[in-house]
Amino acid sequence: MNKLVDFESVLSLIDKSISPTYLSPTQEIVLREVWNGKTYSEMACQHNYDPEYIKGVGSNLWQTLSRTFDKQINKSNFVPFMRQKVASLFDEKYSQPESNQIEIATANIQEKHQYLHWTTAPTTKFFQGRVTEINTLQRWSEDPDCRCIIVSGMVGCGKTTLVTEFARKVQDQYNYVFWFSLLETPSLPKLISNYLNIFNQSSEQSSKLEEAPETWELSFLLWEFINCLKQHKVLLVLDGLQSILGRNNSSTYKKCYEEYGWFLRSIISTNHQSLLIATSRLRPKVLEYYSDNQVKMLDLKGFSIDDTKAVINSSNSKPVREEGLLFLSESLQNIPQLLNIVKNHLDDFRDVLDDDQNQVLQDLSLLGAVGELLEQELSYLSDLDREIIYWLAISCSAISLNELTGYTEQSQPKIKFTHSVNFLVKRSLVIKQDHRYSLMPILKAYIRRKLVKQAIQEINS
Numbered sequence: 142m143n144k145l146v147d148f149e150s151v152l153s154l155i156d157k158s159i160s161p162t163y164l165s166p167t168q169e170i171v172l173r174e175v176w177n178g179k180t181y182s183e184m185a186c187q188h189n190y191d192p193e194y195i196k197g198v199g200s201n202l203w204q205t206l207s208r209t210f211d212k213q214i215n216k217s218n219f220v221p222f223m224r225q226k227v228a229s230l231f232d233e234k235y236s237q238p239e240s241n242q243i244e245i246a247t248a249n250i251q252e253k254h255q256y257l258h259w260t261t262a263p264t265t266k267f268f269q270g271r272v273t274e275i276n277t278l279q280r281w282s283e284d285p286d287c288r289c290i291i292v293s294g295m296v297g298c299g300k301t302t303l304v305t306e307f308a309r310k311v312q313d314q315y316n317y318v319f320w321f322s323l324l325e326t327p328s329l330p331k332l333i334s335n336y337l338n339i340f341n342q343s344s345e346q347s348s349k350l351e352e353a354p355e356t357w358e359l360s361f362l363l364w365e366f367i368n369c370l371k372q373h374k375v376l377l378v379l380d381g382l383q384s385i386l387g388r389n390n391s392s393t394y395k396k397c398y399e400e401y402g403w404f405l406r407s408i409i410s411t412n413h414q415s416l417l418i419a420t421s422r423l424r425p426k427v428l429e430y431y432s433d434n435q436v437k438m439l440d441l442k443g444f445s446i447d448d449t450k451a452v453i454n455s456s457n458s459k460p461v462r463e464e465g466l467l468f469l470s471e472s473l474q475n476i477p478q479l480l481n482i483v484k485n486h487l488d489d490f491r492d493v494l495d496d497d498q499n500q501v502l503q504d505l506s507l508l509g510a511v512g513e514l515l516e517q518e519l520s521y522l523s524d525l526d527r528e529i530i531y532w533l534a535i536s537c538s539a540i541s542l543n544e545l546t547g548y549t550e551q552s553q554p555k556i557k558f559t560h561s562v563n564f565l566v567k568r569s570l571v572i573k574q575d576h577r578y579s580l581m582p583i584l585k586a587y588i589r590r591k592l593v594k595q596a597i598q599e600i601n602s
């Protein structure tokens with residue numbers, strides 16, 4: 142047992158015992174060197190102290206320790222006394238009732254059998270807010286019928302960050318956590334053999350699988366994979382599900398990725414103890430056929446206004462005043478990525494923010510990163526969604542659903558139209574207030590500018 146006692150444990154016991162007072166740096170040197178078997182003159186020489194001074198420090202120290210441990214302690218018995226003291230505390234800790242021992246053993250097993258594969262998951266060190274969303278995900282994940290959770294929403298609304306933070310929070314409840322991105326659109330056999338090889342490498346059973354090659358028949362790979370989901374509690378995180386879905390029509394898979402349908406179906410419909418959580422820019426219609434016990438969908442919107450304030454004012458420079466904050470919150474609909482872009486340009490427009498908000502909005506809509514984000518978002522919308530957005534962009538004020546229908550009723554059935562408007566509201570692109578609809582202000586400014594530019598080009602040509 143003595144071999145287990147190291148000086149750091151001794152030091153920590155002394156620190157705790159003499160609290161609220163504490164050891165001075167010289168006292169710590171004396172203790173460490175006595176523990177290492179040095180004489181006072183050797184330690185004085187090594188640390189450039191007067192030998193008499195070190196002796197005095199030692200003498201005071203032994204008095205303190207004698208009082209603390211109620212035992213006469215000096216330089217010659219310090220080491221054996223502390224060894225015994227720490228070792229007996231160690232024994233006490235491990236001779237607890239049996240139930241506690243089982244708990245310790247289980248904890249050790251869980252620790253030993255935990256495999257975390259974060260691959261390219263982003264850091265969530267600066268994670269902000271989202272308390273309600275994390276609680277919702279937690280509640281759903283604890284439902285034994287729930288096999289799959291999809292977090293969808295506008296480009297940059299924080300899907301990946303939320304899901305990653307959630308996975309980190311609950312990682313202790315799973316034997317395996319796999320975080321994979323679908324942005325590179327791996328073929329399904331590649332993805333599954335990846336999973337299987339990790340299960341395989343971490344398996345302690347003698348009957349290990351051979352390396353699972355991608356060339357194995359897909360049905361066999363899938364069968365092996367689902368077996369692993371039954372044997373272990375696995376949290377599968379898939380980031381960017383939109384990469385395998387048909388663009389503008391998430392009711393189909395992209396060509397050559399139809400096999401993913403089989404994969405998702407197997408995870409959702411089979412009995413096992415694992416969970417898939419995926420992010421997607423598109424709400425996958427391919428999963429709408431399952432009961433909402435098995436598949437849960439979270440439509441993620443922007444931050445709460447308080448979190449927006451915290452993000453905007455998180456830099457060291459002068460804080461933005463309340464009115465300016467409200468204006469930014471409304472214009473950007475609290476979308477985290479837009480807030481980050483704008484925050485980086487805050488110093489350029491902070492002074493005009495209170496006087497000329499319209500000018501600020503025009504300037505922000507000209508930022509390259511803002512334009513890129515909005516163009517990406519527009520590319521995921523259907524023709525009808527875009528048509529509605531364009532009508533709202535040229536309308537001066539908020540309009541009613543009837544007025545809006547009036548513009549487009551020639552071309553689309555009403556039910557499709559209402560569905561589209563509701564979808565755009567869910568996505569924060571359209572704002573609904575008192576039964577009237579308007580466009581997200583930054584998007585409106587961007588599209589108006591785009592329309593003017595197009596018109597000028599046409600006139601010139």
Ligand SMILES: Nc1ncnc2c1ncn2[C@@H]1O[C@H](COP(=O)(O)OP(=O)(O)OP(=O)(O)O)[C@@H](O)[C@H]1O
Nearest residue numbers: 267268269295296297298299300301302422477478
């Ligand atoms: N809760 C949060 N706390 C702090 N920063 C956040 C939070 N959510 C998002 N962000 C920041 O906003 C940016 C966009 O977030 P994220 O990548 O998660 O969005 P996304 O919805 O996954 O985007 P995409 O549609 O491009 O996949 C990142 O820079 C991220 O750090």
Ligand SMILES: [Mg+2]
Nearest residue numbers: 300301381420
């Ligand atoms: Mg993402």
